[in-house]
Amino acid sequence: MGFLNIPDKIREIIPFEASAFVVEEITLQSSFIPFYGAGEVLFKKGDQALGFYWVLSGEAEIIIPGKRSIILSAGAMAGLDSFLEGGTLPFDVVNRGQHLNCLFIDRRCYNNMREHHEFNRYMNSMVMNCLKSYRNLLVPAPRTYL
Amino acid sequence: MDTPNHCQFCAQHPDSAFHGLNREGLEEISQLKTCVSFKKGQVLMHEGARPQGVYCLHRGKVKLFTLGTEGKEQIIRFVTKGDLIGYRSILSDEPISASAEALEDTFACYIPKSSFFKVIEDNPKFSLNLLKLSCHELGEAGKMITSLAQKNVKERLAEILLILNTTFGVDEEGYIDINLTREEIANMVGTATESVIRLISELRKEGYIRSKGKRIALEDRSALRQMASVFE
Incomplete structure (x- = not known):
């Protein structure tokens, strides 16, 4: 994926119709980060969560030593829980596949997204996903898919 | 906008850290770089992220800034054509320390980390250029601290x-x-x-x-x- 079709990609992954203006704003305020190889680091344990990654395509993986990993596919948000908490990342987050495309969302962009009802609801569901994924760690299964 | 297909023929080449890079190195970068345009106000990189590459600015102006605890912006410096953004973060394997935002419509080339490291390993002159650049920026940061304090x-x-x-x-x-x-x-x-x-x-x-x-x-x-x- 190039750098130019980010608005289209956002529209593809959100489960609702968003106005062109809002999508354009998100594109301007976020930064696009492509990852090219498996194992490339999105966050290292201990990194300050000044923002979070929104996966546009590909898969990221939260590595939890001695536990199952959590897979983040298109639409999922990596580091959202730590960002909301205002803390540091408790685990490493890495690129799982060959090509991963993400948007990095900082505080300003996040606040802007929160101002739009549909995005606000979407973000709430992402927070619930985070909770679900950690809760699922208690269940013995090889992986959790979000 | 005149988009350089090959770094060797880029107008900014003589002023950039890539000046002095051998032909193979420039070839390597040219093949793997992605040319990207940014609108005025668009963010290239965010403080706290771990980008897997660097931007080499071809045209436009970019400000580098950090946000204080109350969200107040502190502009650290400006980046103009031929300058690199994000190289210190990937060299030090740390999250990026300042956000980069386009002050006007900007055009930049994104060079993946793997190619960047390969040309560093293969080209001592380029490594030295980067070292000089880092030292210069360190010196400028020191001056800024003194200025703010005194x-x-x-x-x-x-x-x-x-x-x-x-x-x-x-x-x-x-x-x-x-x-x-x-x-x-x-x-x-x-x-x-x-x-x-x-x-x-x-x-x-x-x-x-x-x-x-x-x-x-x-x-x-x-x-x-x-x-x-x-x-x-």
Whole structure:
């Protein structure tokens, strides 16, 4: 994926119709980060969560030593829980596949997204996903898919 | 916009850190880079992210800034054509320390980390250029810390105006060739916008500068240098 079709990609992954203006704003305020190889680091344990990654395509993986990993596919948000908490990342987050495309969302962009009802609801569901994924760690299964 | 297909023929090549890179190195970068355009106000990189590559600016102007605890912006420096963004983060394997935002429509080339490291390993001259660049930026950061700690607001403003003049040059009417809001100047000086507005007015009345809207021209550079204790 190039750098130019980010608005289209956002529209593809959100489960609702968003106005062109809002999508354009998100594109301007976020930064696009492509990852090219498996194992490339999105966050290292201990990194300050000044923002979070929104996966546009590909898969990221939260590595939890001695536990199952959590897979983040298109639409999922990596580091959202730590960002909301205002803390540091408790685990490493890495690129799982060959090509991963993400948007990095900082505080300003996040606040802007929160101002739009549909995005606000979407973000709430992402927070619930985070909770679900950690809760699922208690269940013995090889992986959790979000 | 003239998009360079090959780094060897890029107009910014002589002024960039890639100057002196051998043909194979330039070939490697040319094949793997992605040319990207950014609109005014668009963010290239965010503080706290771990980008897996660097941007080499081809055209446009970019500000590097950090956000304080209350969300106040502190502009660290500006990036112009031929400059690299994000290289210190990937060299040190740390999250990026400042956000980069386009001040005008900007065009940059994104070079993946793997190619960047390969040319570092293969080209001692390029490695030395990067080392020089890092040392220069370290020196500039040291000067900025001293300036913020020891100079008063008017002296710092004079210094910033001199830096802007040197970095961006002047247009045909003699104004500094960058459109910054008073708030952005205040964020560079490290003070309130109201203070900057008052001090710019003072400097204008005293004949050091002239201004027209957002634009500022330096009228008496040597007096400003003296005020800012900046000596060439």
